[in-house]
Amino acid sequence: MTLFKEYIFPRLIQWVIVIFIGVSLTFLIPRMSPINPIDQAMGRLTAFQTLSPEATLALRQSLMDLYGLDGSLFSQYVNFWGRVLRGDLGPSFSAFPTTVTEMIGSAIWWTIGLLGLSTVIAWTLGLVLGALAGYFPDRWWSKVLENTLVSIYPIPYYIVAFILLMLFTYYLPIFPLVGGSRGAPGFSWSYLSSLVYYGFLPALSLVIGATAFRFIMSKALAGTERTSDYVRFAEIAALPKRKIVFRYVIRNTMLPQVTDLALSLAAIFEGALITEVVFGYPGLGYLLLNAINASDYNMIMGITLLSIVGIATASLLIDLCYPLIDPRVRYR
Template structure:
């Protein structure tokens, strides 16, 4: 009961506060921009001959659009209506793909981004920590120095630069992978082996661009932690007692070095997500990043807010789950 009060409940409260503040910011920021989605729609209609419509019809259309985009009334009234619609899962229609509901667009795009993110996060975390732990423990080996040099070279590269380099190299110069899309045109989505392999082939370059940068970060941080732990007294004592190096590495050094890395995993999820948005745009990958880019270009309030809300909830939930699972890895938390 004490663990529940001192650890679980405070983190749940923090979780809901983060979501509340994040969604409030998402509501306010678009309203501070000079772009008006209703005016944008009317301007487009004017360009297609709507100026010949009856002025009363245009005014009625304007009122309807303001209602659809939640722009009727003052900011407080809009804010209360926004939360009311949010609890119902109603973000309104999309301007970019009118009149398709925003929630339908998100549900179609979310599996692509979620699949890409989960794969990238797990692979980069596992590979980077294993290589970083080995390089930190065997720091005097030549291969460890070479890996360190490669990590320091790759890590500062921005996500979109890495994506462009891979796109030019492996889709244009050496056409081994497709340049754009989530699967080949004309292929019907199914659970068949052909479709799954096709999806994996299209997702390879977007995932690789994120994994390479992620591995660089995890490698450098894990190597730094391991190099510090190696000189601790309990590790030196274990070496003097003749305990095998492999056991010291995995059970004494890397096991303790992984504790802060688990916490960092939750903090890095947000950064990976933002990087995936840029990467999806570069590869025209059918995820939330591509949809967000289209929504920003078209001033689509509803779609922007819908994607941002799902992003906030997803990142906060992932961080909460890692935080709640942390006592399983660190017994000291349970004993406090």
């Protein structure tokens, strides 16, 4: 019960406050911008045709209604919250009348699948390889790994992505250039294997950089663990190396790394802009880029809200999981 009162409850409150402030800012910032989306939409609609003044006024009024720009700032704010809580983010400006919720709903699974898998794979790979290299710094494979990954790490991501794209779709056309899948969606072998086939290159491009980063972190952390008293003691007691690496070294380097994992999983909701654009992958990042290009405010706001809620929730979940990972947190 004290665990709930002293640990869980304050964090729940914190989560509510963060989301409240984030959503409020998302509401306020576009309204402080000098660009009026109604004028823009009107401009777009009336660019190639003239409307009667009555029709223009009616159109303006219905756009105000639709975008929630009617009434005082406060009543707009109350309405805005009402719509956010109902999950109604309004129509997309550029793909009217499809709603933002619908469009995000269809894009998000691509992003979650691609980024979720590649993040988890890169994290696990980097963590284990880094810990092994940190625990056995004098082995030849540890030096080869370190030199390779440290050289790869500083290469800008878009260069890695373009190199992969050129190598494997142009010079050696093994992988497809754009798209997310082939054939009708369903639990068929051909559809599922096409998911892997289309997702492989974008995932690989993400995994390379993320693994290098995780490797460097994990190696540094494991290097300090290696000289700790409990690892030395376990070594003198001749515990098997495998046990020492996994249960003594990695287990103790986990806490900061689990935080990182959760935060990068939360960042999934922002989409992987460059990846999805370079590989023509139909995810959130691609959607966001199009929305920005088309001044699709509702869509931009929708994706922003999603990432606020996503990151706040992920942080809450990490906090709630800490006691499971580090027993010392349990009895603060």
